[in-house]
Amino acid sequence: MSITKINESTFINKLFVITMTSLTVMSCSPANQDSQMNKSTSNINYNLAMTHEILLTSEAGDKIAPQQNLTFYQGIASGKVIVIKPEIKKQKIVGIGTSFTESSAFVLAHLEKEKRAEVMENIYGEKGANFSIARTHIGATDFAVDGRYSYAELKDDTNLTSFSIDVDSDGFSALEHKGIKDETFDLLPMIKEAYAIKSKQNDKELKIVASAWTAPPWMKTIEDYYIKPTPENNYQGTGGELKPQYVATYADYLIKYLDAYKAEGIDIWSLTPVNEPHGNSGQWESMHFTPKSQSTFIKDHLGPKLKESAHEEVKLLIYDQNRDQMEHWTDEILGDKETSQYVYGTAVHWYESTTQVNEDVFDRVHEKFPQFSIIHTEGTIDDLGKDAPEGILDPIRFKETNWFDNDDFWWNENATDWAYTATWAPKPEDHPIYTPVHRYARNIIVSLDHWLEGWIDWNIVLDSHGGPNHVGNFCGAPIMINTDTGEVYYTPIYYVLAQFSKTIRPGDTALQVEQKLGDLDKDALHTSAAINDEGLISVQLLNTTKEAISYSLQIGSQYVQVSIAANAVQTVRVKL
Numbered sequence: 001m002s003i004t005k006i007n008e009s010t011f012i013n014k015l016f017v018i019t020m021t022s023l024t025v026m027s028c029s030p031a032n033q034d035s036q037m038n039k040s041t042s043n044i045n046y047n048l049a050m051t052h053e054i055l056l057t058s059e060a061g062d063k064i065a066p067q068q069n070l071t072f073y074q075g076i077a078s079g080k081v082i083v084i085k086p087e088i089k090k091q092k093i094v095g096i097g098t099s100f101t102e103s104s105a106f107v108l109a110h111l112e113k114e115k116r117a118e119v120m121e122n123i124y125g126e127k128g129a130n131f132s133i134a135r136t137h138i139g140a141t142d143f144a145v146d147g148r149y150s151y152a153e154l155k156d157d158t159n160l161t162s163f164s165i166d167v168d169s170d171g172f173s174a175l176e177h178k179g180i181k182d183e184t185f186d187l188l189p190m191i192k193e194a195y196a197i198k199s200k201q202n203d204k205e206l207k208i209v210a211s212a213w214t215a216p217p218w219m220k221t222i223e224d225y226y227i228k229p230t231p232e233n234n235y236q237g238t239g240g241e242l243k244p245q246y247v248a249t250y251a252d253y254l255i256k257y258l259d260a261y262k263a264e265g266i267d268i269w270s271l272t273p274v275n276e277p278h279g280n281s282g283q284w285e286s287m288h289f290t291p292k293s294q295s296t297f298i299k300d301h302l303g304p305k306l307k308e309s310a311h312e313e314v315k316l317l318i319y320d321q322n323r324d325q326m327e328h329w330t331d332e333i334l335g336d337k338e339t340s341q342y343v344y345g346t347a348v349h350w351y352e353s354t355t356q357v358n359e360d361v362f363d364r365v366h367e368k369f370p371q372f373s374i375i376h377t378e379g380t381i382d383d384l385g386k387d388a389p390e391g392i393l394d395p396i397r398f399k400e401t402n403w404f405d406n407d408d409f410w411w412n413e414n415a416t417d418w419a420y421t422a423t424w425a426p427k428p429e430d431h432p433i434y435t436p437v438h439r440y441a442r443n444i445i446v447s448l449d450h451w452l453e454g455w456i457d458w459n460i461v462l463d464s465h466g467g468p469n470h471v472g473n474f475c476g477a478p479i480m481i482n483t484d485t486g487e488v489y490y491t492p493i494y495y496v497l498a499q500f501s502k503t504i505r506p507g508d509t510a511l512q513v514e515q516k517l518g519d520l521d522k523d524a525l526h527t528s529a530a531i532n533d534e535g536l537i538s539v540q541l542l543n544t545t546k547e548a549i550s551y552s553l554q555i556g557s558q559y560v561q562v563s564i565a566a567n568a569v570q571t572v573r574v575k576l
Helices: 005-028 030-040 101-106 113-124 187-199 244-263 293-306 323-333 360-368 406-411 436-448 490-502
Strands: 053-058 065-067 072-074 081-092 095-099 133-138 207-212 270-272 315-322 345-349 372-376 454-459 461-463 480-481 488-490 511-517 525-531 537-545 547-557 558-564 566-575
Touching: 005 537, 053 113, 053 490, 065 360, 081 537, 095 490, 101 187, 113 187, 113 480, 113 488, 133 454, 207 244, 293 315, 315 323, 315 372, 315 525, 315 537, 323 345, 323 360, 360 372, 360 436, 372 436, 372 525, 406 436, 406 490, 436 490, 436 525, 436 537, 454 490, 461 547, 480 490, 488 525, 490 537, 490 566, 537 547, 558 566
Parallel strands: 081 547, 095 133, 095 454, 133 207, 207 270, 270 315, 315 345, 345 372, 372 454, 461 480
Antiparallel strands: 053 065, 053 566, 072 558, 081 511, 480 488, 511 525, 525 537, 537 566, 547 558
């Protein structure tokens, strides 16, 4: 049968479509994945000979332990491959760190001065963790020894004539508190001691973020620090919100705090209007904002007052609560040009989930507001050893035990949190039994790979019970101290944070990372990378499995074959 010109044309078009479809399918097939990796890999030859340094912290007992350096090979790796692209730079990093709290200061006051100095050196010294960013609180928090205090106790004192930060440095009485060795040590002296350590070393970087949990009670609708949930109020506890007539006064209160700390030689780097503006159901000191009310507060009061003060350079961070709901706040506040002119970025916490990082939220926020920073300001192992509240389906398992001086607890699925099996909690499935080290390392590594600029832990030091805490909200800390014996326990979390802090420094730049991990579970291996001004790349990895994982690290036209130990955090450093 003959084919007409029209039919011939149709046939050729169909043949073209079929051919291109086949090529597309072939390019996505396993047999062609190495070819795709080749295309996605830079052809730059960095003339790499050996790795610069490899560090390991692991369940097996390694604690920032140096490993043997490895040889680079020319070519494109196959199998499990992690590609680092030095030519694609992302966000600048401001640091890794932890927090100053009254509870931490109280615990350290139980040590002899020489022992305390050793602990502080291990936190802030160059030979220790060398943390570069920290958080502290403005007034009382749940991690205050007795709680319920502010810096302006006189009711209706709109001129703030009674304002004083003396409570931050008045110390703890040995008569009232058994075991106190230094009655002069407190929150402000703790910060000053960290400053003194930094002043004697080459790397003096220590940025401080300050957050208020609440305004003085007389400024709020409830005229109290918080109202606990009880059967009488249908379990509707609250922190209250600002009275309209005191909104401006609260802005003045925050400026007064900056003034007072500056007078003590402490320059606050960043400020958040309030911690956790959604509140905590009145369980401890808190105060509510909505996205709209916080936006109005910033553009009409706090922002202009900061700009007109001696603290114009202080970075203003919004929100300061869980990652999953940050987008609503950034849309409202960063999307308002009048407000956003005063804002540096967004502060976030991790308590909505034990395993999710919410990197998709970070990506969307960065895409919409690329000029603004994202800083993680609080994360901890919460409800440590606490009795299960009503509604927990597994109350015995909920109450963890044996975490002090026991590395095994921190490296395995032993921890629960506030929503574990809770019938009343939103999405209890997001709060399974979890591994504490994994929660930390996963959150930091994945976040840094998705635009996060800084990561801050909560209390750096707590006692062997996870306190003191005036509301019974016991938590884990990187360093835990038995206040009866003086025994200091550096948990695996400390070594993980220290490894990150030593190898991710302020001013480093995150790099593009691509992974081809074959049939590995998506949670098995996590990676991020950053580079400093001297061309030193630090690749951070977490292996969550009980088996070692072998992979190739591809940089330009060269690769190195590496193995990460089971249940471990690894840093591979390469000098370009």
